[in-house]
Amino acid sequence: MSNEKGLPRVDRYAPSRERLLTSSRPLPDFEVVGTQGPWLHLAGGTRIFDGSSGLLCTNVGQSSPKVHARIERQFFRYSFGAAAVVQPHIQMELMERLCRAVGRPDDSVALTTCGTLGVEVAVGLARNITRVRDRKVRGDILTSTLSYHGMSALTLALAGNHARRPRPEDALGLGPGFPAPYPPTHPHEERDCDASCADEIARAIDRRGPQNVAAVLIEPINGTTGGAFVPPDGYLRRVSEICRERDVLVIHDEVLTGMWRTGTPLASHHWDGCVPDLVILSKGLGAGYTSVGAVLVSPEMARWVRHEDADPLPAMGTMASHPLMAAACLGVLDELEEMDFAAFTARGERLGEALTSLKGVGPVQNVRGRGFLYGVEVTPGRLWPVMKAAEERGMFFYPFTGAGEPKSEGFVVAPPLTSTDQDIEFLITALSDALGAVT
Numbered sequence: 403m404s405n406e407k408g409l410p411r412v413d414r415y416a417p418s419r420e421r422l423l424t425s426s427r428p429l430p431d432f433e434v435v436g437t438q439g440p441w442l443h444l445a446g447g448t449r450i451f452d453g454s455s456g457l458l459c460t461n462v463g464q465s466s467p468k469v470h471a472r473i474e475r476q477f478f479r480y481s482f483g484a485a486a487v488v489q490p491h492i493q494m495e496l497m498e499r500l501c502r503a504v505g506r507p508d509d510s511v512a513l514t515t516c517g518t519l520g521v522e523v524a525v526g527l528a529r530n531i532t533r534v535r536d537r538k539v540r541g542d543i544l545t546s547t548l549s550y551h552g553m554s555a556l557t558l559a560l561a562g563n564h565a566r567r568p569r570p571e572d573a574l575g576l577g578p579g580f581p582a583p584y585p586p587t588h589p590h591e592e593r594d595c596d597a598s599c600a601d602e603i604a605r606a607i608d609r610r611g612p613q614n615v616a617a618v619l620i621e622p623i624n625g626t627t628g629g630a631f632v633p634p635d636g637y638l639r640r641v642s643e644i645c646r647e648r649d650v651l652v653i654h655d656e657v658l659t660g661m662w663r664t665g666t667p668l669a670s671h672h673w674d675g676c677v678p679d680l681v682i683l684s685k686g687l688g689a690g691y692t693s694v695g696a697v698l699v700s701p702e703m704a705r706w707v708r709h710e711d712a713d714p715l716p717a718m719g720t721m722a723s724h725p726l727m728a729a730a731c732l733g734v735l736d737e738l739e740e741m742d743f744a745a746f747t748a749r750g751e752r753l754g755e756a757l758t759s760l761k762g763v764g765p766v767q768n769v770r771g772r773g774f775l776y777g778v779e780v781t782p783g784r785l786w787p788v789m790k791a792a793e794e795r796g797m798f799f800y801p802f803t804g805a806g807e808p809k810s811e812g813f814v815v816a817p818p819l820t821s822t823d824q825d826i827e828f829l830i831t832a833l834s835d836a837l838g839a840v841t
């Protein structure tokens with residue numbers, strides 16, 4: 403059957419699960435016909451609360467008039483213009499605003515199209531910097547056993563995420579280099595993890611020889627691999643000291659935690675003495691309106707990237723220099739910078755306290771996190787009943803990848819940062835009810 407243009411006629415769009423090659427999880431069965439902030443409006447006239455900001459990215463909610471206005475203005479000015487084609491004014495404006503917003507005003511920036519490519523570019527830059535600076539090849543990048551840094555062949559091979567690790571023969575000879583400082587991956591007999599767990603990194607670097615290691619790549623607060631584990635106080639500072647003593651760079655992967663997700667512009671701002679050499683941002687920067695990544699490089703390190711012996715600067719990539727992408731990010735910054743930060747902080751604290759008090763309710767075994775990012779761990783086998791009970795009460799969450807043996811189970815609570823007091827109260831009440839209904 404064909405239509406009047408000779409194309410096969412499609413009477414009805416019926417999604418076929420088999421066609422989708424990217425997820426083995428059950429597909430949610432709700433269809434969205436509109437959005438407002440953290441709420442998704444469904445075909446049947448009801449609405450559902452997005453308790454995990456999409457994939458931890460819709461930080462300023464959906465349908466933002468500010469983002470819309472920025473994109474529209476740029477759309478009618480010009481819709482494509484990369485650095486090699488026209489002056490990349492809007493991209494430069496974004497870099498300027500972004501660096502100031504996250505408290506790194508003197509940094510240099512490489513824009514990319516997503517978090518994975520941000521990590522790839524950061525790895526390339528770290529290798530380039532250490533090679534030029536030290537006149538040696540320092541190629542190794544050390545990551546933790548509980549980490550996810552993206553879905554390219556390189557980043558999958560580097561990271562510890564057990565569910566996504568390539569087969570040994572496909573791992574490019576790479577793998578995580580040190581245990582993450584959390585109970586499932588670093589158990590101790592008579593104490594909890596503390597700052598001294600960073601000494602594992604010192605040992606890992608020294609085993610390889612510091613002259614062979616370019617950087618330690620670390621999520622300052624754990625994301626969806628394990629579920630929002632927060633490092634012990636002093637840990638990140640110790641990591642920085644260890645790396646500095648050995649001329650190894652520190653790269654913070656803040657793809658998920660950056661842009662106020664944990665309550666501060668960067669997750670590392672929760673502690674002193676741990677300013678990294680490079681930071682990667684992505685999810686909250688585009689806030690789901692656009693794919694984007696950004697690698698911020700400190701001035702001390704950026705000078706090596708511009709050295710006459712350095713390799714060519716990383717290309718922005720065709721789409722990384724997209725003006726509509728930059729426009730969307732500027733709209734997101736408009737939203738974020740207009741937030742009432744005192745109220746935002748208070749809401750994050752209220753959320754944290756309320757979730758922590760759910761420990762022991764129904765199947766809840768543990769709760770951890772900061773700001774607007776929490777991991778709720780439940781008794782193994784109870785995750786999907788909880789997800790179902792939550793959905794029946796009008797909200798959904800993103801399950802995290804478990805850690806330890808047997809693997810933990812749970813979900814991430816990470817509502818949009820622009821959620822109101824009423825939104826947060828709704829989430830807390832409905833989630834308590836859902837958990838209480840699952841034994």
Ligand SMILES: Cc1ncc(COP(=O)(O)O)c(C=O)c1O
Nearest residue numbers: 516517518550551552625657658
């Ligand atoms: C910490 C971290 N790094 C990197 C990535 C990869 O980002 P993307 O999915 O945008 O490529 C993710 C994605 O979830 C992430 O959580």
